[in-house]
Amino acid sequence: MTDRPIILPYPDDEHDQLDDFNDLGLKADLNMLSRAVVDRRRVLSLGMAGIATLVAGSMGLSRAAALAQNAASCVPATPSETAGPYPADGSRASGQSTNVLTRSGIVRSDLHTSLGTKNKAAGVPLTLKMTLVDVNKSCAPLAGYAVYAWHCTADGQYSMYTSDVIGEDYLRGVQATGKDGTLTFTTIFPGCYAGRWPHVHFEVFPTVASATAARSQVLTSQIALPETTCRAVYATPAYGESSRNLTGTSLERDMVFRDGYASQMAKVTGDASKGYIATITVGLAR
Known part of the structure; x- marks a missing residue:
């Protein structure tokens, strides 16, 4: 028995996109192969986040796609800044504690x-x-x-x-x-x-x-x-x-x-x- 990889029959135009995800293993390949072409391409368009979500298990494609898109578009934490001299929030500012x-x-x-x-x-x-x-x-x-x-x-x-x-x-x-x-x-x-x-x-x-x-x-x-x-x-x-x-x-x-x-x-x-x-x-x- 050899250790040669199992090659699954993805359409040629999907191979280049899948090259980036070849470390995800057979489970991801089988999950993707079981889907219609349009579904596969929707997942591929989400990048690594979309593929990884499918590997996790039974989550449906629409929910997986939504979560992956949400993660991809997540903003950074907003930096803290000074409240300035006029907050009126009970803190000591401008010589008073107005609240x-x-x-x-x-x-x-x-x-x-x-x-x-x-x-x-x-x-x-x-x-x-x-x-x-x-x-x-x-x-x-x-x-x-x-x-x-x-x-x-x-x-x-x-x-x-x-x-x-x-x-x-x-x-x-x-x-x-x-x-x-x-x-x-x-x-x-x-x-x-x-x-x-x-x-x-x-x-x-x-x-x-x-x-x-x-x-x-x-x-x-x-x-x-x-x-x-x-x-x-x-x-x-x-x-x-x-x-x-x-x-x-x-x-x-x-x-x-x-x-x-x-x-x-x-x-x-x-x-x-x-x-x-x-x-x-x-x-x-x-």
């Missing part, structure tokens, strides 16, 4: 209006859609987590801190993720102040109930906004010095984003007249 997270009504999706004064922040509409995933589990969605988001006004001021808006608490709020790991805030596009690239701050908490102070957060980070969109927004009247401030900085010089921003840059669609939608996936290593 908006304990205020009634702070769990909200619409951030335009102050809870107390009912005044509204002016600016170009922005819908922020965030998806939280576990990077240690092939980017499985994280349901029931909470995000506290905050950012500056159109003219670069922070509610509860800057003198002109110290009595306001707009542009701050908490939302919980659904079963699919997503949540949505409606707000305004933040302005650009001197020395910083346009951004949105956020903190992630394991539950809404725990989102009452910074000490319970599992991630503090920031979201960057693309230059082309920023320039379109800052050409509108409400944004004052934002356009000039943007010209005076860059992502490469920004104190937060200069060490890399690929995983923190939101994808933005829309226009300045109707508003924008920004989407981003936040990866947590749980």
Whole structure:
């Protein structure tokens, strides 16, 4: 009896793709050979992740393909960043320990209006859609987590801190993720102040109930906004010095984003007249 390998009759146009997977053994070959040509090619298109999933056993092709595609598209863990001087999360910042997270009504999706004064922040509409995933589990969605988001006004001021808006608490709020790991805030596009690239701050908490102070957060980070969109927004009247401030900085010089921003840059669609939608996936290593 020889040790020559068993050669299975794959169509010629599949041999080159299968060469990369020849270490997976006879079980993978038999599993693939038993499938229709169209199924084999679907699995091959997924690369090593698709083949390896089939070797694992009885999982159906559609589920195997879905898991393999999910793993292949998984994002890296989002880096931690400073909360900055104006978090209003109970931590000591800017000479005070202001905490908006304990205020009634702070769990909200619409951030335009102050809870107390009912005044509204002016600016170009922005819908922020965030998806939280576990990077240690092939980017499985994280349901029931909470995000506290905050950012500056159109003219670069922070509610509860800057003198002109110290009595306001707009542009701050908490939302919980659904079963699919997503949540949505409606707000305004933040302005650009001197020395910083346009951004949105956020903190992630394991539950809404725990989102009452910074000490319970599992991630503090920031979201960057693309230059082309920023320039379109800052050409509108409400944004004052934002356009000039943007010209005076860059992502490469920004104190937060200069060490890399690929995983923190939101994808933005829309226009300045109707508003924008920004989407981003936040990866947590749980």
